[in-house]
Amino acid sequence: NAGVTQTPKFRVLKTGQSMTLLCAQDMNHEYMYWYRQDPGMGLRLIHYSVGEGTTAKGEVPDGYNVSRLKKQNFLLGLESAAPSQTSVYFCASNDGQGQNQPQHFGDGTRLSIL
Amino acid sequence: LAKTTQPISMDSYEGQEVNITCSHNNIATNDYITWYQQFPSQGPRFIIQGYKTKVTNEVASLFIPADRKSSTLSLPRVSLSDTAVYYCLVGGYSSASKIIFGSGTRLSIRP
Numbered sequence: 046n047a048g049v050t051q052t053p054k055f056r057v058l059k060t061g062q063s064m065t066l067l068c069a070q071d072m073n074h075e076y077m078y079w080y081r082q083d084p085g086m087g088l089r090l091i092h093y094s095v096g097e098g099t100t101a102k103g104e105v106p107d108g109y110n111v112s113r114l115k116k117q118n119f120l121l122g123l124e125s126a127a128p129s130q131t132s133v134y135f136c137a138s139n140d141g142q143g144q145n146q147p148q149h150f151g152d153g154t155r156l157s158i159l
Numbered sequence: 160l161a162k163t164t165q166p167i168s169m170d171s172y173e174g175q176e177v178n179i180t181c182s183h184n185n186i187a188t189n190d191y192i193t194w195y196q197q198f199p200s201q202g203p204r205f206i207i208q209g210y211k212t213k214v215t216n217e218v219a220s221l222f223i224p225a226d227r228k229s230s231t232l233s234l235p236r237v238s239l240s241d242t243a244v245y246y247c248l249v250g251g252y253s254s255a256s257k258i259i260f261g262s263g264t265r266l267s268i269r270p
Contacts, residue, residue, distance in 0.1 A: 087260035135202045150202025
C-alpha cells in the first residue's frame with residue numbers, strides 16, 4: 046500500500062517550457078488536491094477534484110491546469126513555466142464521503158524554473 | 160473562512176511536555192479542528208482531529224474548550240524527532256476549497 050505517490054521528485058525547467066506532474070493514490074479516495082509550498086510558508090491550494098472527471102479551482106489556480114481522467118490519478122500541468130512557479134508541489138487525497146476526513150499527502154515534487 | 164493563528168516558533172527540551180495553542184475565533188458550528196505535522200522534505204502528516212472537549216491518541220492530545228475558539232495540541236515527553244512544523248486547520252472537508260494551511264508553528268526540540 047503506497048498511499049500517495051508523486052512523480053517526478055525533482056525537476057528543473059527553463060522559462061516557457063511545459064511539464065506535467067503526476068499524482069497517484071491507491072486508497073480509492075474520491076477527493077484529490079494539489080498544493081504549492083513556498084519557503085517558510087504554509088501550503089496553498091491550487092486545484093482540487095471531488096471525483097473522477099471533475100476539477101475545481103483553489104486559492105492560486107492561475108498558470109496551472111489539472112485533469113482527473115481516472116479516479117486514482119490527478120495531473121497538474123504547467124503550460125508555460127515561469128520563475129514564480131518555482132516551489133514544492135504536494136498532492137493529497139482523502140475520502141470525501143465522510144466530512145472532515147484527514148488528507149493523505151505525497152512527499153512532494155521540487156520544481157525549479159530558471 | 161475560519162482563520163487560525165499560531166505562534167511562529169517554539170523551543171523545548173527532550174522529555175518535556177509541549178503545548179501549542181491555536182486561535183480560531185470565527186470557527187463555524189460544523190467545523191472540526193485538525194492538526195498536521197510536517198518534517199523537512201516531506202508532506203504533512205495527520206496527527207489528530209477533534210470537535211470539542213478532549214481527544215487523545217497514541218501521539219498527542221487535543222484540548223478544545225467549550226467555546227471552541229481555540230485549541231491546544233499537547234505532545235507528551237517530546238524527543239528530538241518531534242522537531243517539525245505543526246499546522247492547525249479548521250474547517251469541514253466537504254468545503255474542499257476552504258481548507259487553509261497557515262504558516263504553522265516551527266517546533267525545535269533540544270537535547
